[in-house]
Amino acid sequence: MIDNDGDLHVQNDGFYYLYIQMIFIKPSDAALNAAKEGAIYVNDRPISYFTVEEFVNTAIWKVFSGNLHFLQKNDVISLRAKSSSTIRMTQNRIFFGAFKIVWKDRDN
Numbered sequence: 001m002i003d004n005d006g007d008l009h010v011q012n013d014g015f016y017y018l019y020i021q022m023i024f025i026k027p028s029d030a031a032l033n034a035a036k037e038g039a040i041y042v043n044d045r046p047i048s049y050f051t052v053e054e055f056v057n058t059a060i061w062k063v064f065s066g067n068l069h070f071l072q073k074n075d076v077i078s079l080r081a082k083s084s085s086t087i088r089m090t091q092n093r094i095f096f097g098a099f100k101i102v103w104k105d106r107d108n
Contacts, residue, residue: 008077008098015101018048018077019066022094026059035063038081042071046080068101 010016018040024031032052039046048067055062071077077098 006079006096010071010073010075010077010098012100013072014070015068016071016098017066017068017101018042018098020050020064020079020094020096022063024061024063027061032061034081035061038063038079040065040067041078041080042069042075044076050081071098 020040022035024035027035035050036052038050040048047069048065050063050065052061052063054060079096
């Protein structure tokens with residue numbers, strides 16, 4: 001479930017793959033610096049820091065992160081950067097989410 005601030009709320013205990021990908025086209029230095037200090041947070045703790053890479057010889061930058069974590073019901077997943085006001089998030093350039101990993105033989 002997503003709240004009005006864009007945070008994700010975990011509905012069931014389990015292992016979740018958390019991910020983010022953002023694309024910047026000709027970003028400002030402030031936006032890049034903010035992204036370099038960004039992370040995925042769970043319950044106000046950083047658990048996965050962003051990686052920032054430039055596509056070779058372009059003005060296009062990719063910011064991404066992804067990790068597998070055990071989460072509990074009611075945990076809150078959010079994104080944070082040094083200065084979120086310098087990063088304009090548009091629906092066609094950002095992907096953020098979580099999906100639960102279910103093992104067939106273990107999780108009935």
